[in-house]
Amino acid sequence: MSIESFYEYPAGIALSIFLQGLREGKLIASRCGKCNTSHIPPRSYCAKCLNPINDFHEITGLGFVETFTCSHISLDGSQAQPVTWVYVRFEGVEGGLLHRLDPSVAPEKALKVRPVYHGERIGSILDIKWFTKAE
Amino acid sequence: MRRRVAIVGAGMTYFRSMQPLTPQELIFEAVRKCMDDCGLTLRDVEAVVAGSAPDAFDGYHHKGLLSSEAVDCLGRAFSRIYVGGGTGVGVAVAGWWHIASGVYDRVLLVAWEKMSHPYPHAQPLFRTIFDPVLEQPLGPNLIWIFALEMRRYMEMHRIGKELIAEVAVKNKGNALDHPYAQLGAKITVEDVLKSPVLVWPVNRLDISPTSDGAVALMLASGEEARKITDTPVWLDGVGACLDSQFWTNRDLGYPYYVYLAAQQAYRMAGITNPLKQIDVFEPYDPFTYKELHHLDALLGKPGLAPKLLAEGQLERDGDHPTSPSGGLLGVGNPIAAAGLMKVAELYWQLSGRAGRRQVPNAYVGVAQAWGDLMQVGQVVVCRV
Numbered sequence: 001m002s003i004e005s006f007y008e009y010p011a012g013i014a015l016s017i018f019l020q021g022l023r024e025g026k027l028i029a030s031r032c033g034k035c036n037t038s039h040i041p042p043r044s045y046c047a048k049c050l051n052p053i054n055d056f057h058e059i060t061g062l063g064f065v066e067t068f069t070c071s072h073i074s075l076d077g078s079q080a081q082p083v084t085w086v087y088v089r090f091e092g093v094e095g096g097l098l099h100r101l102d103p104s105v106a107p108e109k110a111l112k113v114r115p116v117y118h119g120e121r122i123g124s125i126l127d128i129k130w131f132t133k134a135e
Numbered sequence: 136m137r138r139r140v141a142i143v144g145a146g147m148t149y150f151r152s153m154q155p156l157t158p159q160e161l162i163f164e165a166v167r168k169c170m171d172d173c174g175l176t177l178r179d180v181e182a183v184v185a186g187s188a189p190d191a192f193d194g195y196h197h198k199g200l201l202s203s204e205a206v207d208c209l210g211r212a213f214s215r216i217y218v219g220g221g222t223g224v225g226v227a228v229a230g231w232w233h234i235a236s237g238v239y240d241r242v243l244l245v246a247w248e249k250m251s252h253p254y255p256h257a258q259p260l261f262r263t264i265f266d267p268v269l270e271q272p273l274g275p276n277l278i279w280i281f282a283l284e285m286r287r288y289m290e291m292h293r294i295g296k297e298l299i300a301e302v303a304v305k306n307k308g309n310a311l312d313h314p315y316a317q318l319g320a321k322i323t324v325e326d327v328l329k330s331p332v333l334v335w336p337v338n339r340l341d342i343s344p345t346s347d348g349a350v351a352l353m354l355a356s357g358e359e360a361r362k363i364t365d366t367p368v369w370l371d372g373v374g375a376c377l378d379s380q381f382w383t384n385r386d387l388g389y390p391y392y393v394y395l396a397a398q399q400a401y402r403m404a405g406i407t408n409p410l411k412q413i414d415v416f417e418p419y420d421p422f423t424y425k426e427l428h429h430l431d432a433l434l435g436k437p438g439l440a441p442k443l444l445a446e447g448q449l450e451r452d453g454d455h456p457t458s459p460s461g462g463l464l465g466v467g468n469p470i471a472a473a474g475l476m477k478v479a480e481l482y483w484q485l486s487g488r489a490g491r492r493q494v495p496n497a498y499v500g501v502a503q504a505w506g507d508l509m510q511v512g513q514v515v516v517c518r519v
Contacts, residue, residue: 001194009267019268041269047379067290067387069282070335075274077258082335085273087283087383096383098270098283109290125269 013044017056019123027115029093031055038093061114062134063088066096068107088113088131099125102132140234141360141367142517143353144173145479150317150348150467153251158193161349162205162247165472169243169351173363180353181239182212186226186246188219188470191260193252202245212239218377219264219506220421222246223350223474224513227502228373230354231515240356247349248469257345264508266380278334278342284387284509285336285424291388292438296336300327301444302423303340306458309451310465312491317346317467327423341423346467350475352482366486372404372516382508393432393505396512400501404516409434413516415484415500416455417477420462429503430457433514456494459484474504474513481517 011019014030018041021028030042034049040059045052066089074080084107089096101107102116113131121127146168148154148161156164170176183206190198199215202208212233218225223246230244250257261277289295301324310319322340330340360367374396378385385391397409406412418429430440430449440457443449449457460466460480463473481500483489489497499518505511 003194007267011268015268067283067287069279069286069337071276071279071282071333072331072335073276073278073333075259075262075276077256077276085279085283089383094384095381098273098275098383100273125272 014042014053014056018042021058022125022127023121023123025117025121026058027061028056029059031057040090040093040095040097059090059093063090063113063131065107065109065111065113068101086113086131099128100130102130105133136237137235138237139357140231140370141355141357142370142478142482143355143360143363143367144169144175145350145352145482146172147315147350147472147476147479148348149315150346150469150472152317152344152346154347156347158198158201158247158249159205161249161347162202162245165247165349165351166206166243166245169353173353175241175353175363177207179241180206180211180243182233182242183208184226184230184233184242184244185213185215186217186222186471186475187215188222188248189260191263192248192250192257202247206243206245218511218513220419220470221474221504221506221511221513222471223476224478224502224504224515225375226471226475227352227370227478227515228375228513231370231373234354234356240359242354244352244354244475245349246471246475248472249347250345250469251347276334278337280382280509281422282334282337284428285422287387288424288428289336292441294441296328297324298441298445299341299424299427300324302420302426303327303464305450306420306426306462306464309459309492310461313461313466316461316465318344319461319465337422343421343463343468346469346473348467348469348472350472350479352475352479366519368482368485368517368519370515371518372400372402372406374399374512374514376512378510380508380510382510385509387509389437390428390432390505390509390512392510393429393503393512393514394435396514397433397435397501397503400514400516404518406516409501410455413499413501414456414497415459415481415494416457417460417462417480417500417502418457419474419477419504420458420464421468423464425505426458426462429505433501433503451492451494459489459492459494477502477504478515485517485519
């Protein structure tokens with residue numbers, strides 16, 4: 001038995017703005033008008049204040065590695081070329097992003113990183129090629 | 136007025152990687168053993184609380200209903216609990232609500248999993264726990280999230296893989312004494328370190344296996360329990376806690392949601408110093424470091440568990456026996472059934488029925504399960 005079904009997920013209010021930002025080569029965060037907390041990926045409401053959010057702003061893109069891993073297996077569990085994945089946080093912003101690390105960079109805790117974008121962008125998390133070491 | 140709740144019987148099937156049995160047949164076997172253990176029949180059961188992981192594993196819609204015949208549901212209340220990997224202990228927590236509330240006196244708990252249904256492996260199904268817009272396009276497999284957390288945990292407490300590997304050695308060794316275990320074995324730290332790296336720093340022997348299996352427990356109100364058995368094990372504290380679906384909002388080094396669930400259960404059971412007052416610990420151990428990560432939260436002291444492990448205190452004959460059953464690493468990990476197995480182990484340990492696994496002087500125990508995107512905490516405290 002197999003289940004044949006495709007799924008389409010709407011990005012919603014906040015993530016649509018985030019994906020539009022990626023298309024323009026920018027990282028967009030949200031800010032709650034009540035508690036002033038910034039968040040990435042952006043939110044359409046504040047989970048602390050239960051307040052709708054209408055304030056979206058670009059952040060510098062300069063982040064730091066919170067933790068990382070190197071996967072030696074593919075999605076189905078079979079052996080694959082090792083790929084390093086980093087969990088990137090941004091100063092003064094809650095949340096963070098999971099993405100690949102530039103293969104020419106050795107991962108380390110607190111490494112300062114910035115996103116590298118593809119030339120042709122469509123509004124997807126994959127518009128970011130990977131994060132690389134920020135000088 | 137809250138009523139006291141007791142565990143009066145337990146039963147389980149073998150945990151195996153592929154059992155040529157249907158879910159119904161596995162459930163039947165566990166329920167039958169549980170009923171034999173407490174000397175009741177299904178007619179004595181007033182309500183059933185069932186637990187099983189996502190329907191995707193079976194490719195069968197609303198698979199909770201698979202248990203309906205094996206537990207003879209006609210004429211009784213049935214509910215299915217689902218809180219990810221926390222489901223097994225969550226079933227015991229929900230069973231407690233049924234009786235403590237005064238609504239029912241005799242409640243049957245059953246949890247099962249058939250992870251061998253998806254072909255070739257259950258692994259790709261786990262991808263669906265990740266956010267569909269920002270994370271699934273990256274092609275994540277389940278182990279990533281553990282690897283990110285494990286590295287953060289190792290960094291936070293400056294511990295090496297050699298120490299963490301001791302958890303696999305201990306639990307697989309303990310499982311040699313468990314009659315239903317899948318992966319009891321005598322292994323060394325070197326075996327763990329030399330097993331293939333899957334997602335660094337996670338090696339193959341750091342991970343529990345996929346399994347098929349079922350576990351059943353019988354709960355009764357205080358008054359009923361005394362009629363059924365001379366050796367009830369009291370379910371004196373329950374705690375349940377959920378954190379945000381956004382794992383990127385947490386410090387992965389400490390499962391605060393498990394700490395909060397434990398504190399709820401301790402408050403109810405009158406535990407103020409878990410290290411001194413609890414004799415047996417059954418924290419959730421799907422991965423080696425997870426046992427330490429969770430024990431830290433059950434003790435309310437980040438970084439204490441690795442120290443106790445290094446001193447040998449988590450062994451069955453140590454001061455703080457942890458996973459004397461053999462845990463998920465040794466007994467196996469049929470998701471929902473694995474969590475309820477931990478509660479069953481407390482029942483067997485505290486009522487002196489644990490055979491060769493018996494921990495001396497076991498009066499109070501805690502079991503815990505955890506799940507989903509590092510966000511579910513489910514805890515029960517038992518005592519005799």
